[in-house]
Amino acid sequence: MTPLDVMWVGLGGGLGSLLRWSTGRVIGDHYHGDFPVGTFLINVSGAFAIGYLSVLFKVDWRDRYGTALNAGVLTGVLGGYTTFSSMQLDAVKLAGKRGGVPAASYLLLSVLVGQLAAAFGGALARVQG
């Protein structure tokens, strides 16, 4: 890993985090229910993007740096945009308001739909060639 890789990861991570924060704000302005729609949509769209871009540019899932694409966009932007920590905090809050079943359902739904989105993104890139 070179200093250039570190710069791409940092720059991408900063931009991705800003995108997450602003997207969450926009969704939060329009939706006021208990289900964490903002984090859910952010994570699912990020999962779609990583599947699509990884297959389109033939990046192995273990290759996290070396080019501007994998360090800046995949590791940086998408890693900064999507969040595991907020998903878990959302789940704890949901458990407090609605109980354990909705919280567990939210986590499982996030992972299932996220995996489908990533697989769909990859399939789309394969069809495109």
Added chain:
Amino acid sequence: MVNIVILVFVGGALGAMLREFSMLMVPNLADNFPLDILVANLMAAFLLGLVTALHRRQIASEGAEMLIGTGIAGGLSTFSSFVYGAVVLMSASTASAVVASVYVVISLVLGYIAVTVGLRLGGQGSAPM
């Protein structure tokens, strides 16, 4: 507003670089279990729980919560690599599909516990939330 943008950007950049550095230090397991991603996600979940509880008690300021919770913890954790790794492993072989399923369940359970421990630790000495 400008201040928040800077805090989220800088925090996200630091978090993403921290994720990459921590992933370099965590060994890959022989069965392809993505221990490196799991460790980064658990650290982020704990950190977010901690700063959220400290912010509720007004020990951590709004700015600190933005920098550490939204920025650093958000940048350190990743949902995109988490689910994409699981998708790749699931489609590779039956054995790695088992590893992927264990990885997903362990991540969800331990992530939930990590946030809860962070919240408890940060909320010590105050009324429960």
